[in-house]
Amino acid sequence: MTEHEVLRAENIAKGFGSVTALRDVSLRLEKGEVLGLIGDNGAGKSTLIKTITGFHRPDEGRLLLDGEETVLKSVSHAQSLGIQTVYQDLALVDDLSVYHNMFLNAEIVRKPFPFLNGRAMKEKTRQYLADIGVKIPSIDTEVAMLSGGQRQAIAVARAVYSDAKILLMDEPLAAMGAKEGAMILDLVQRLKDEGNVSIILIAHNYAHVFEVCDRVNVLQHGRITYDKNTGDTSVEELTELMVSEYRKARAGGEEE
Amino acid sequence: MAQTPPKNESQVETQKQSFGSRMVGTLLRRQEASIFVVAIILLVYFQASNAAFLSQGNLRNLGQFIAATAIIAVGLVMVMVLGEIDLSVGQTFAFAPIVMWIAYEQLLLVLPLAVIVGLLATAAIGLVNGTIRVYFGVPSFVVTLGMFFLLSGVNVTLVGGFPKTAPEASAIKSALGAYPYSGIIWCVVIVAFMHILLNHTRWGIHTFATGGNFTGARESGIKVDKIRVWNFALCSTLAGFAGILEAMRIDSIDPLAGGANTMFLAISAAVIGGTPLAGGVGTILGAFIGTLVLSVLQNGFTLQGVSAFTFNIILGVAVLVVMVLSVYIGRIRKGRKVT
Numbered sequence: 001m002t003e004h005e006v007l008r009a010e011n012i013a014k015g016f017g018s019v020t021a022l023r024d025v026s027l028r029l030e031k032g033e034v035l036g037l038i039g040d041n042g043a044g045k046s047t048l049i050k051t052i053t054g055f056h057r058p059d060e061g062r063l064l065l066d067g068e069e070t071v072l073k074s075v076s077h078a079q080s081l082g083i084q085t086v087y088q089d090l091a092l093v094d095d096l097s098v099y100h101n102m103f104l105n106a107e108i109v110r111k112p113f114p115f116l117n118g119r120a121m122k123e124k125t126r127q128y129l130a131d132i133g134v135k136i137p138s139i140d141t142e143v144a145m146l147s148g149g150q151r152q153a154i155a156v157a158r159a160v161y162s163d164a165k166i167l168l169m170d171e172p173l174a175a176m177g178a179k180e181g182a183m184i185l186d187l188v189q190r191l192k193d194e195g196n197v198s199i200i201l202i203a204h205n206y207a208h209v210f211e212v213c214d215r216v217n218v219l220q221h222g223r224i225t226y227d228k229n230t231g232d233t234s235v236e237e238l239t240e241l242m243v244s245e246y247r248k249a250r251a252g253g254e255e256e
Numbered sequence: 257m258a259q260t261p262p263k264n265e266s267q268v269e270t271q272k273q274s275f276g277s278r279m280v281g282t283l284l285r286r287q288e289a290s291i292f293v294v295a296i297i298l299l300v301y302f303q304a305s306n307a308a309f310l311s312q313g314n315l316r317n318l319g320q321f322i323a324a325t326a327i328i329a330v331g332l333v334m335v336m337v338l339g340e341i342d343l344s345v346g347q348t349f350a351f352a353p354i355v356m357w358i359a360y361e362q363l364l365l366v367l368p369l370a371v372i373v374g375l376l377a378t379a380a381i382g383l384v385n386g387t388i389r390v391y392f393g394v395p396s397f398v399v400t401l402g403m404f405f406l407l408s409g410v411n412v413t414l415v416g417g418f419p420k421t422a423p424e425a426s427a428i429k430s431a432l433g434a435y436p437y438s439g440i441i442w443c444v445v446i447v448a449f450m451h452i453l454l455n456h457t458r459w460g461i462h463t464f465a466t467g468g469n470f471t472g473a474r475e476s477g478i479k480v481d482k483i484r485v486w487n488f489a490l491c492s493t494l495a496g497f498a499g500i501l502e503a504m505r506i507d508s509i510d511p512l513a514g515g516a517n518t519m520f521l522a523i524s525a526a527v528i529g530g531t532p533l534a535g536g537v538g539t540i541l542g543a544f545i546g547t548l549v550l551s552v553l554q555n556g557f558t559l560q561g562v563s564a565f566t567f568n569i570i571l572g573v574a575v576l577v578v579m580v581l582s583v584y585i586g587r588i589r590k591g592r593k594v595t
Binding site for chain 1: 456458462464465468469471477478536
């Protein structure tokens with residue numbers, strides 16, 4: 001707790017009509033930390049991410065950035081505060097080229113003119129992709145033509161290379177093969193070593209969580225139910241936790 | 257070792273194939289390119305069959321015909337890239353000169369100011385269309401259909417049912433359509449401006465993004481509501497400007513100008529040029545060339561004495577063929593959803 005807290009969520013609640021996605025979520029994220037967030041499908045992980053990124057407005061609770069209470073008015077507002085997101089759906093536009101997607105809503109223009117600087121965007125896109133180690137045949141191709149892993153790499157690169165202070169990654173490895181997945185994990189490790197960015201990483205693969213995360217939180221039924229340093233827990237313990245919850249629910253269902 | 261040569265051969269073959277398919281792919285993808293070829297063929301054909309086709313007089317006619325439709329069509333492209341439609345453009349086309357006429361004749365404003373008032377009124381129409389679409393969630397087809405009827409009534413009411421004469425001759429009137437070539441000059445300038453806007457500015461990229469992946473665009477922080485509302489305004493304003501040019505040219509403020517025919521012609525031009533209604537895809541130059549093709553067809557047939565009904569048949573077939581092709585192309589392109 002002596003460390004610098006970049007993000008703190010207190011008692012966040014969010015519902016959609018009759019569906020309650022988040023009941024009462026409190027979490028904290030320290031500078032340079034990688035926080036793993038796990039939970040069942042429908043536990044509210046994506047809703048939580050979208051609340052922190054300004055996409056959803058929470059019904060209750062508050063967000064503190066660097067200790068200051070902040071109401072995020074929009075995604076672009078959150079972006080201006082240094083919050084960048086890799087969404088589960090990747091937020092790529094199929095009909096646009098790789099480099100247009102890489103700089104979506106962060107386009108480089110030829111100041112003082114409002115015209116896009118295609119060359120600068122292409123150059124940087126090439127550099128970013130090379131940095132990660134992902135090969136894409138041509139950055140002029142539309143992203144519709146690319147494989148799931150390549151698309152995901154673009155979404156990750158876009159968020160990582162945008163001077164983020166807080167990086168939210170919603171299953172950044174979902175569509176990736178082993179090799180591409182390792183690339184992204186290496187990238188996260190590198191960011192962690194540099195220590196400038198704090199990351200919340202949603203993952204289904206607990207091995208990944210233990211590979212790069214400092215701490216792990218479990219989100220169940222719209223609440224954070226578990227918060228431990230990865231050093232103090234294990235894959236077995238987490239698996240047991242998740243499975244026992246399922247068994248309990250099943251047993252409970254049978255009794256009723 | 258013995259297996260090496262055939263392997264090489266097959267490699268060469270796949271290379272050849274990929275080169276060939278790339279060529280085909282480029283042709284298929286650049287829909288402007290294929291429609292441009294059609295335009296050239298038509299020009300050659302009509303010139304060959306009637307020497308008067310490329311005479312100065314006929315080119316002037318052609319230019320006047322193209323100008324108004326193309327200006328409306330490029331405005332529509334902005335809305336169609338969003339996956340929306342504006343059916344009220346034909347009525348907005350007549351509305352602008354009427355408002356201008358009221359500002360000029362009844363409020364006694366100077367002509368430039370009256371023109372601006374007319375354009376602002378049409379921008380307001382677009383803002384209403386866009387606002388109802390975006391903030392009330394009514395499909396744009398329905399919103400602009402309502403606006404279509406509303407404006408056609410308003411237009412006739414405002415001028416008491418009779419056409420009015422346009423403002424008397426002046427340099428400004430000449431510049432705004434009365435000079436025979438001013439329409440086509442405006443058209444070229446507007447097409448160039450809109451092409452740059454759509455392809456080389458953040459606004460354009462955000463328009464593509466909003467039409468191509470609405471949720472993704474929102475997630476990326478693009479102000480999708482602003483993009484949609486103001487593109488409706490832009491579309492209406494351009495239609496209004498086309499209406500003012502046309503009114504100055506024919507020297508009459510006609511409440512029955514434009515209408516459904518103008519609107520459908522402009523939509524057809526945009527579609528044939530390579531802007532399907534599905535959203536996310538569109539081309540300004542294509543809409544211009546699409547207008548060129550339709551205008552050349554209509555003009556060429558008129559010169560040959562072919563009836564307007566034949567033109568409509570050809571227009572209908574062209575729209576259908578183009579749409580079938582574009583869906584088919586979408587299907588053969590990998591990873592693309594076809595709806």
